[in-house]
Amino acid sequence: MLKGHDALRKKLERVLVELICSFFVASWTGVVKYHGPRPSNRPKQVFVANHTSMIDFIILEQMTAFAVIMQKHPGWVGLLQSTILESVGCIWFNRSEAKDREIVAKKLRDHVQGTDNNPLLIFPEGTCVNNHYTVMFKKGAFELGCTVCPVAIKYNKIFVDAFWNSRKQSFTMHLLQLMTSWAVVCDVWYLEPQTLKPGETPIEFAERVRGIISVRAGLKKVPWDGYLKYSRPSPKHREGKQRSFAEWVLRRLEEK
């Protein structure tokens, strides 16, 4: 449909996706308050947000048609992902594949360089967190050489606990729980775009943005790796601690 008019088609797709998401949000009586300037589509910028549930994406998507990077899910969710989300330009990754990181990093870079793509939304925590804390941000989004626009999301727990614990319940159950609860109330803040400061490493940049988001949404920063939800820590985590201890001891010894 409308094959010859690519730009118009893209615009239509964006509006349609935003509309579908609004219906979705309304289905679980979502009361969302947006603060801050609406994201504008400029080249060389990415959006990062803290992650609590897959619905984060829908809440943000109803305002602006973002392209997003997501884990491919099985079942009907996967179907939805393949059909509707393909139109906005989504990047898939697979947590369990080791080589996946490099492939995804390349896809991210390509997307950001492209002029006609939708703004990219990334959840740097890499997993759903309980909306009380933020876990360590993965640095991938922060080494693309772009401006990073932080977005903070905070759900009001009095109405419903929006945290999707994927280890405990499937997304279907989670959605049902949301729909049968009173309302999903949340605040979204679009915060000031940040760029890499001179002399700052991507990891420091990621931590700085995590701080900005955590302060705005009233979340506690914890130094945990979100991926540990899925796999046991490798020996190098323990070795890291041993190394810093040994270095500290030896330094004190030298001072004597």
Add this chain to the structure above:
Amino acid sequence: MGNASSMLTQYDIEEVQDHCNNLFSQQEIVSLYERFCQLDRNAKGFISADEFLSVPEFAMNPLSQRLLKMVDGLNFKDFVAFLSAFSAKASKRQKIELIFKVYDTDCNGKVSFNDILEVLRDLSGPFMSDEQREQVLVQVLKEAGYTKESYLLLDDFIKVFGNSDLKMEVEVPID
């Protein structure tokens, strides 16, 4: 979620609270019980070593094997009693007692030069040589007024830690 607390009666909570000398509040004990049940996968009544190791921060701790020996197979009541040293209400002495137990590998009530060396080995891993570790230890003992042949008792530990600030507290979240 939520069916865990229905298995704890008021009587149970009071018994556990008594056993840990009231160092945890009743609400904290309920939260701890939820966590205990989460870790104890097949409701055996105790948490196995492997289940403890599924907690990432625990697995990354260089002293995890030593701590495991102290908590492996404990039932809930004893588990809470063990954790009570980490309560904000616990005395400094209680915290030092726990540290002493970690160092006293053979549980004979005294900590020798070799005991401390073993702990130092766990803490520093491959990043210090045995000579460096011995050197550090001799120096540390000398500064505290002990020698390589000294056997440290709990009272010695209390004296050594006397004035330093021991930040050994856990915050139990209450819903």
